[in-house]
Amino acid sequence: MSRKLFGTDGIRGVAGKAPLDEPTVFAFGAALGEWVAHHSTPRVVIGMDTRESGPWLAETLAGGLAHAGANVCFAGLTTTPGVAYLTKTEEFVAGVMISASHNPYQDNGLKAFDHSGFKLPDEEERKMEERIFAILAQGAAPLRQPLTVDPAYDRHYLDFLASTFHASLQGVKIVLDCANGAASYIGPELFRMLGAEVVATGCEPDGRNINKDCGALHVDALCRRVVAEQAQFGAAFDGDADRCMLVSAAGRLIDGDHAMLIAARHMRPASVVATVMSNLGLQRALESDGLKLIRTAVGDRYVIEEMLRSNLTLGGEQSGHVIFRDYATTGDGLLTALRIIEIAVNARRTLEELTEGFVIYPQKLVNVRFKQKRPLEELPSVQAEIQSTEAEFGDAGRVLVRFSGTEPLARVMVEGPTIERVAHRAHSIANAIEAALS
Template sequence: MARIFGTDGVRGLANGQLTAELALDLSVSAAHVLADLGEFSGHRPLAVVGRDTRISGQFLEAAVVSGLASAGVDVLLLGVLPTPGVAFLTGSLGADLGVMLSASHNPMPDNGIKFLARGGVKLDDAIEVAIEKRMGEPWQRPTGGAVGRVSVHPTAVDEYAAHLVSTIGHPLDGLTIVLDCAEGAAHAAGPQALRGAGAEVIAIHADPDGLNINDGCGSTHLEPLRAAVLQHGADAGFALDGDSDRCLAVDHEGNVVDGDQILAVLSLSLRDQGRLAKDTVVVTVMSNLGFVQAMKAHQVGVRQTKVGDRYVLEAMRVGGYTLGGEQSGHVIMSEYATTGDGILTALHVMQRMAATGKSLQALAGVVVRLPQVLVNVRDVDKARADEDAVLAAAVAEEEAALDDRGRVLLRPSGTEEMVRVMVEAPTLDEAEAVAGRLADVVKAQLSL
């Protein structure tokens, strides 16, 4: 049977692959697995449940709550709240389990279920496997007072926003910013936190109706943010995604500031405060070479991992690092959060602006991005990509020609029969030429 859990929980078309029945069964099984692991021993178990603004989150929330309560777990409903907010309250409220209903930046018809362990951290893969295996098994149902109670936690947004404000030490007075809330989970918490820190906030796409999440807005569609920043003469703009675990930005002239540049700004800020553990930042192999070169020039180490925030988190945990993230704007500041947090990211970038008196454009300018070209070569045998001698020789030849002026990365897709060819070079023409030549070799050598 194909695995139900993916790299970021369970995700799919709501009421298609992701049904109320599946949500209920997963919740019951999760309660049983955690109980058998001793996570509930000695006390009455407690779970917190949050969701984004998708209309399907309402019936999925009802199913999850029904499953947990029927298994004897008390439930606190957090309502609409960002994923990092659910993670924070899982820890601050001493809950045994956190549940977030969201499909992040995916289109509205999709939804997802993410389980968080005590402290607001992602469940271990082994626990997810155990949850899958025990779905649908016979069980002794509690009755009477042993069933779970369900109540609403009405101050969830206020507590989370207050936590975010408490993480910065310099007021944001005098800064005017535009915040694109993506019609998503941060439509209330985002503006509240940034205003609480002293900024003047112009919130856009902050009127969700259950259907418009991520629809032409947020971190995957930066054009409305750029237009709003220019229209209002704002100092900067920040765009969140549907569950607010990532953030991208634009400067006062509307230029895009990507995750690499944001990480550079935060790396130097934390380093100057003596809070960048081991003076090192963790990123994936997809980070632009210009970022790596900029960090080297400023004596900041760079630890690179495979693509995926789970690998960044693992490297941070093992190495004891405090900052990591991806080019997509998924930034993890482990001193304050257990997952990526777009609002937190925006606050700390703004704090750097306020503390230095520099524009976001000037701060982000530390990174000179090399032109990057990505070619997806489809319908090839990706399993042979790492062992084909002709392809390896072609890559080596192109890398030798680029020398330290650029780089080549061939990466098999994790979900499709496809190989991704990524090339960075001093000019776009050179990057496109190298990528085209290598794509032709991939097709010739790996065709199905």
């Protein structure tokens, strides 16, 4: 049975509207509370990013949890990987992060973790949906529970991150763009603790400026700032800080693919796990180093599932989610920055030198908003465009067409020998989808 509320990254939508209206959020809390109630200490930790809807969502969620008998602890402003870490290392049966990651401030979301620190499996989410709908059918009035932030939780996470770093940052200048999001305070504090000179940007959240022209999705300004400041590194995080984009001293973008290559060359794992969105250039570079790339569906949860299945320690996404399984159960932007900067500082090499031999294949991504979703297999005109593109590029390119798990978008990605051919083919496929689904 397909899930109606949960997408690839929890429940996400416009705050205040279904499925993030008060009754549904309360019902989610009650369903999760029932799920943890059989434990002797049914404790749940809640964290949130900087969106203006975060506080009332947290209180409504806590109301549902308390209604079902769960004990709620509030970490306040923290990162998604921070909640995952706390859930695993403290006496919590579950944790919930309130965030819509890289989406604009109007959106928000609920991501649940169990005590292992991993996101709930698809089957558990399906069962939880059944309980949510059953609770909604009962018509109980949602209640809010006031919450008080315990600052010790963020300190535990900060101390953990610092403990993983084994290099000297004395004399190292780093520019951080924290997207006016979850890393706005903990990010600069972490790197200053480690001895770096930090230039902090995107660290003035007002509830509405999260991800707005800043952070991991908007790195042009950071690239320029790193050069202007004569800094050795730059790092940009998204709203919940589970992804990181790095910038070299020369102002060059180092995305998730580059970070995985740097880490793989240092760690020498048997294989690296990445999604179908990772550039063909990463695959070629890894192969030249005698390493194998395993691809999964889009979503860090699927990367992690494959890492666990194959007992691998490194995986991630081009978008900046990188999972270092020896340290964390999810993508962690701050941890990624620490790992890559540590490698570079200890090797006394630039990020360009560490990614030598990585030739990026031109890639074009086009998003198509649709009104009514239909299986791609049922759209002959779209299939014809896809097959024609695959025939033209052969082994020198790739085509990926998929529906977003969090938004009403069809995503078209085409990779090939030249940007002109790639862009032309991507738009041809996108136009066919738009015509078929309009």
